[in-house]
Amino acid sequence: MLKLLLIFILLGLAFGSNNETISWNFGSFIRPKNKSIEFDINFVSPTKSGQYPITIFFTGLDGIAPSFGYKDFLNKLSIETNTILVSFDLLRFPKFPDKEEKLFKSSLDWTLENLNSLFDSNTTPDLIRNRIYPILNGVSLMGHSASGHAIVSYLNETCGKIDKLVLIDPVDGYDPFGFFKIYITNPPVQLPFLTPTLIIRTGLDNVPSNPLFPPCAPEKVSNGRFYESLSGPTWYLNFTQYGHADILDDFLRLPASLICI
């Protein structure tokens, strides 16, 4: 019970009655808007005027999974936690020699520096402008699947403004497909940050749905590996009846489930 309470606090839950969100984009899933950023930025915000904490979300497959495929999840999370969600995604395969984590770092730095103006520009919906303000001291960072590698690599270098971490089914490896065996977690070696972390795994992460493909989060390179490498306060939850792709909206979950449950 105490743990559950702490998790709610970790996610910034406030018991408000706000239950509506608005979403908008800076850029598009096909190409980013600004040369300074490498990803599309999608915002999901409560509509009730006020100041809200920020959670940066890096979508699965190093941002190749579109944030519009996480719409239900992001809307509900924004409402339940009274948080503005800022998702990074882009339809692009990893470029060499630019590691995804480098692209992620430069985009994150740019976004946090320009966040106030992103809430007050001509791309910002009228409903938001001069009514909704991001709180910038203390930002949460959240990633799904292979993006766990990129965001933990970011924290391996610097915490920046990040003071909370949420890893959903994190998978390690250089590329989302596991071709290159380059890892950021190497237990029992401990990562050099103490950021409070919530790890959420699904019970079916290690179950292949198709004999032609490995499971989406093979045990050896996923969840437990992160848990064992984190030395700060860490909560490790197992959503036993769920699969790796269940976080996605149905239109994307159904095709994804041909590859993994």
Ligand SMILES: *[C@@H]1O[C@H](CO)[C@@H](O)[C@H](O)[C@H]1NC(C)=O
């Ligand atoms: C929000 O809550 C109000 C009152 O509780 C309800 O009437 C409304 O339908 C809810 N809206 C959504 C989108 O859930």
Ligand SMILES: *[C@@H]1O[C@H](CO)[C@@H](O)[C@H](O)[C@H]1NC(C)=O
């Ligand atoms: C791109 O970012 C730079 C600052 O890094 C800014 O001066 C410029 O206005 C931005 N472009 C757009 C289209 O927002």
Ligand SMILES: *[C@@H]1O[C@H](CO)[C@@H](O)[C@H](O)[C@H]1NC(C)=O
């Ligand atoms: C992580 O940071 C440590 C220093 O704290 C460094 O030695 C190591 O090379 C970094 N790992 C990667 C994969 O960059």
Ligand SMILES: *[C@@H]1O[C@H](CO)[C@@H](O)[C@H](O)[C@H]1NC(C)=O
């Ligand atoms: C998580 O749940 C699944 C399904 O019940 C189980 O197979 C797996 O061992 C559990 N993992 C951990 C670390 O508890």
